Amino acid sequence: MDNLSLFIAIPAAVAFLIPIVSHRLKWFPDVSSSVITFILFLFSLETLNHQCIYQMGGWPAPIGIIFVLDGFSSMMLIIVNLIGFMACLFSVDYMEKIYTSKLRYYSLLLLVITGMNGVILTGDLFNMFIFLEIALIASYALVGFGCGSKDLEASFKYLVINMIATYFIFLGIALLYGRFATLNMAHIVTSIQQYGTDSVVIFAFVLFFVGFGTKAAIVPFHAWVPDAYTAAPAPVSALLAGGIIKSLGIYVLMRLTYNIFGMSQVIANLFVYFGIASIIIGALMALGQWNFKRLLAYHSISHMGYIILGFGLGSPLGILGGVFHLFNHSLFKSLLFFNSGSVEYETGNLNLRKLGRLSEKMPVTSVSSLIAFFSTSGIPPFNGFWSKLIIIIAAIQAGRPFSALWVVIGSILTLAYFAKIQRYVFFGNGDEFDESQVKDIKEVPSLMRVSLIILAVLCTIGGLLAIGGVNGVFGPVVNALAGGTNQYIGEVFGK
Amino acid sequence: MKKNNRTGMSLIVKNTVRMVEGFIFLFGIYLTLYGHISPASGFSGGIVLGCVFILMTIAFGKNVILESFGKTPAYIFNCSAALLFLVLGCCGILFGGFFSNFLEKIFPSANFRLFSAGLLPIYNIIIAVNIGTGLFMVFIILAVRRVIEIDGTRRLISTEFFDNFKEKN
Numbered sequence: 001m002d003n004l005s006l007f008i009a010i011p012a013a014v015a016f017l018i019p020i021v022s023h024r025l026k027w028f029p030d031v032s033s034s035v036i037t038f039i040l041f042l043f044s045l046e047t048l049n050h051q052c053i054y055q056m057g058g059w060p061a062p063i064g065i066i067f068v069l070d071g072f073s074s075m076m077l078i079i080v081n082l083i084g085f086m087a088c089l090f091s092v093d094y095m096e097k098i099y100t101s102k103l104r105y106y107s108l109l110l111l112v113i114t115g116m117n118g119v120i121l122t123g124d125l126f127n128m129f130i131f132l133e134i135a136l137i138a139s140y141a142l143v144g145f146g147c148g149s150k151d152l153e154a155s156f157k158y159l160v161i162n163m164i165a166t167y168f169i170f171l172g173i174a175l176l177y178g179r180f181a182t183l184n185m186a187h188i189v190t191s192i193q194q195y196g197t198d199s200v201v202i203f204a205f206v207l208f209f210v211g212f213g214t215k216a217a218i219v220p221f222h223a224w225v226p227d228a229y230t231a232a233p234a235p236v237s238a239l240l241a242g243g244i245i246k247s248l249g250i251y252v253l254m255r256l257t258y259n260i261f262g263m264s265q266v267i268a269n270l271f272v273y274f275g276i277a278s279i280i281i282g283a284l285m286a287l288g289q290w291n292f293k294r295l296l297a298y299h300s301i302s303h304m305g306y307i308i309l310g311f312g313l314g315s316p317l318g319i320l321g322g323v324f325h326l327f328n329h330s331l332f333k334s335l336l337f338f339n340s341g342s343v344e345y346e347t348g349n350l351n352l353r354k355l356g357r358l359s360e361k362m363p364v365t366s367v368s369s370l371i372a373f374f375s376t377s378g379i380p381p382f383n384g385f386w387s388k389l390i391i392i393i394a395a396i397q398a399g400r401p402f403s404a405l406w407v408v409i410g411s412i413l414t415l416a417y418f419a420k421i422q423r424y425v426f427f428g429n430g431d432e433f434d435e436s437q438v439k440d441i442k443e444v445p446s447l448m449r450v451s452l453i454i455l456a457v458l459c460t461i462g463g464l465l466a467i468g469g470v471n472g473v474f475g476p477v478v479n480a481l482a483g484g485t486n487q488y489i490g491e492v493f494g495k
Numbered sequence: 496m497k498k499n500n501r502t503g504m505s506l507i508v509k510n511t512v513r514m515v516e517g518f519i520f521l522f523g524i525y526l527t528l529y530g531h532i533s534p535a536s537g538f539s540g541g542i543v544l545g546c547v548f549i550l551m552t553i554a555f556g557k558n559v560i561l562e563s564f565g566k567t568p569a570y571i572f573n574c575s576a577a578l579l580f581l582v583l584g585c586c587g588i589l590f591g592g593f594f595s596n597f598l599e600k601i602f603p604s605a606n607f608r609l610f611s612a613g614l615l616p617i618y619n620i621i622i623a624v625n626i627g628t629g630l631f632m633v634f635i636i637l638a639v640r641r642v643i644e645i646d647g648t649r650r651l652i653s654t655e656f657f658d659n660f661k662e663k664n
Contacts, residue, residue, distance in 0.1 A: 005593030009585050016578040019570055058591035 004054040004067040006043065007077065007117040008131075010036060015110035022103040029106040030092045037085040037113065044077035049476055053123070053492060061123065061492055062184035068123040070491055071476025075323065076120045076251050079330045083242035084113045086451045087235035090338050093445040094345055099145060099233060108145075111138035112239060116247040123492060125173050126183045132169070132215075132248055136162055139244060143232045154231030161224040165214035172207035175200055186492035189260055189485045197261075205261050209253070209270070216249025218308055219278040222301045229297035230350075234341025237293060238334040241300045246326055250304070254311050254322075258481040259488035263314050271312025276406045278305025283413035292340045292350040292425065295417060296333070299376070302410060303329045309407065310391045313398045316470045316482045321391035323477045328383040328462055332375040335455040339369040342444045342452065343425060347437065352421065354437075356429020361441040364449050366426045368456040373422060375459040377415040383462030390466065502556025512554040520547045527623040531612040537619035541626025548631045557639045569628045569635070576625035583614060583621075 014036045022028050047069055054067040087109065095102050115135025122128045140162075144155025177183055179200045180191035192201060214221035225245075229237045257267055282302025289295035307329065310322025342365040343358065344350055359366040375382035378389075388411060395404035424430045443449065465473045480487065503509060527540030552560040587595030599613025 003588065003593075005585075005588065009581060009593065013578060013581050013585075016574045016581065019574045020578070054593075056593050057587060057595045 002052050002054065004052070004069055004121050005056070007040065007121060008114055010040060011110040011114040011117070015107045015114065018103050018107045018110070029102045033106040033110055034085070034088045034092065036110070037081060037088045040113070040117075041078070041081040041085045044074070044081040047074040047077055050074065051476075051491065054121075062182050062187035065127045066123040066184070066492065067121040068186075068488075068492060069121065071474075071478075071480040072251070072255065072323075073120050073480075075327065075474070075477050076247055077117065079327060080113065080116045080120065080243045080247055083239055083330055083334050084109070084116075086334060086338070086455060087239045090238070090341065090448050090451040091233075091235045092447045094234060094341055094448060097345060105142070105145060105233075108138045108142050109236070109239070111135070112142065112244065116243055120247050120251060123185050124183050125176065125185055125188070128252065129166075129170060129173055132252075133166065135244060135248060136166065139236070139240065142236045143228045143240075145233055145236070146231065148231075151231040154227035158224045158228040161214060165211045165221070167211075168207045168214075169211035172204040172211065175204045175207070179204075184492075185255075185260055186489050189489050190493075192261070193485070201261070205256075205267075208256055212249050212253040212256070213274070214249075215245060216253060216304055216308070217245050217301050218249075218274050218304050219281045219301060222278070222282070225301055226294050226297040229300065229337075230291060230293045234293075234337050234344060237296070237340075238337035241296070241337060242330040242334040245300070245304065246330060250307055250311075250326060254481060257311075259485060262485050268312050268314045271308050272400065272403055275305045275307075275309030275312055276403060278302060278308065279406055279410035280305075280413075283410050283417070286417045287413060287420075289417075290352045292343060292352060292355075292421065293337070295352075295421065296336050296340060299336075299414065299417070300329075300333060302414065303333070303376070305410070306388065306391060306407065309403060310387075310394065311481075313391075313394050313400065313403075315394055315398050316478050317390060318394035318398060319478050319481050320470050320474055321387055321394045323474050323481075324390060324466060325384075325387035327465070327474075328375065328387045328459075331455055331458050331462060332372045332384060335368060335372040335452065335459060336376070338448070338452055338455065339365055339372065342448060345444055345448070346441045349437075351430070351432075352424040353430035353432045354434070355425045356433035357427075357438060358441070359426040361438060362443050364443055364452055368452040369426060370422065371456045371459050373418040375462075377418055378411045379415075381460075381463050383459055383465070386463045386466040502558055504554050508554050512550055516547055516551060519543060519550070523547065523623070523627070527619050528616065530619040531615040537622030538626055540619065541623035542630060544623060544627035545630030545634075548627070549634045552634065552638070557635075561635075561639065564631075569632045573625055573628040573632060576621045576628070580618065580621045580625070583617065 014032050018029050018032065049071075050069060051071075052069050053061070054069070055061070056065040056067070059065070088106070091102075091105065091109070095105055099105065112135050115131045115133075115138065118131030119128055119135065122131060140155055140159045143158050144151045173183070176188055179198075180188055180195075182188055182191060210221065214224075217225045229240060232240060257263055257271075261267075279302050282298050282300070282305060286295050286298035286302060289298060303325070307322050307326050310318050310320075310325055312318070313321070340350060342362065343355065346362065347355060347358075349355060371382065375384040378385045388407060392404045392407050395401070395407065444452075467473075468475070470478050483490075523540050523543035523546075525540075526535040526543060527537050530536040530540060548560065548564065584594040587593055587597050590597035590600055596613040596615070598617070602608075602613070
């Protein structure tokens, strides 16, 4: 798959085609978006273990805009397009019952996927900013899609906080452009190597850290997350947690840190401390929640901490832990949001106190939720266990035993608040539970079930991907990051 | 288009808009067509074109403009322009890369010729249509559309229906 522009062209074309033809062909939004995201997922699988550069308009770097495909971007493409496909499949019935205007919904969803694919592939800082804006602006509308007062408030909060973060990013790009007169990421690396790291470069990094840290939902930049995740439709929440905060936040932050600015001890400490803060604060906040989706939002903040911590360790094993947990988190987090969507679809309620005894009425949702629970809490042999184990081993190897201890404490807290969900939603019941409400409840429609089952199976067998360690499936990702700045220059300029 | 109905602003505003709308429209087209060789582009030209429609909506009232150029044609124009832009970009793949300026390769550029910048003037026209209709749509949705809840479903409706709905309830 050498023509990387198709990852942007295909979803964007369908996003613009949907509003034109959907008035006559009512089935078009459902079918086209599911088919297209599936094709994109197949394309992304084809990029595995593949490395190439695509020049826009035939202009070489650093004059033109380039797309760079390496191990890290390939893995992110697979994650984003898989979650996108699952979200489209889940939306077919979910959006029909709970929301209206499918054509607008799918159009925006495909624009988000376009933006994320663009951010992952681009090798140009300003081009990345443009794709970031495409994904974010579409997601602002998707978060407030319900048009209720709380949805609009959440969307507005999401918009304001992310606009401020975007401003920081924009200022960082402007400073780097002013300093080096180039926007090509690999060319910036060669300029930094030539002129050295001065105060402008350090200030630009701080701006990027705050900006992308906000998008990555790490503490203390996480204020938008609980409201946005709660208000958004369940597939959008899954895409936010499984795709947007990872591709627009973690991915860009790690790409900039490892491949542009270069990893240092100060940055490593920064990541580790922010990671530990996210793990503990996110988990403690989640413990006290009674709204299903709000609890999942704080859980997301907590797990971003694990990923940041893994990357912050700096060693190949730490990077592997971070990358593997990023992959696993996308799977089980999307599954959990789909579970919450299924519960909302059938009961119309997300308050844990008012829910109960759904395990008999909704067996597929219940079992998949149990698998996601085991997976996220780090219970063997599910995928979450292996990634957390790798992070713990990497932390001890890197001489940070206390970081490993915080990871263990975070896992125990995760176990506690997910046991709460199982107790109140599926196997027991809340204080305000009304028996008559669950009388007519049945399992969700087949397409929603399919996405639940696929993700549950992937969570169960996902641990196998850890085989081979740093030389296994995630080897190219670890090499792309651990190779540092010289590796990236080599990829782009072929040196 | 009937511009003499009672809606809208005063006669002075209406007459002034009647006098200037053509010139502003022409200026928008000038900015668009001249964009590839001057500090202008389809974006700024499109903004000016969109502003003409907004000005007419303010001066003559929303009904006048919605009768002649409603929301549906606006977003069909908008999406078609975006799609056309993308299709031209994809055509470039056959000539060396996504968004490759293939027209320049077919008709080699020369000064003072119609296609002196290859595809750029065409891109500018498409962008002008996209931006102009997009700006107009944003204005129309903010100005004359409201979200209401009818039988548990939320709908985006025109303000006149909204007024009727409020009177009924």
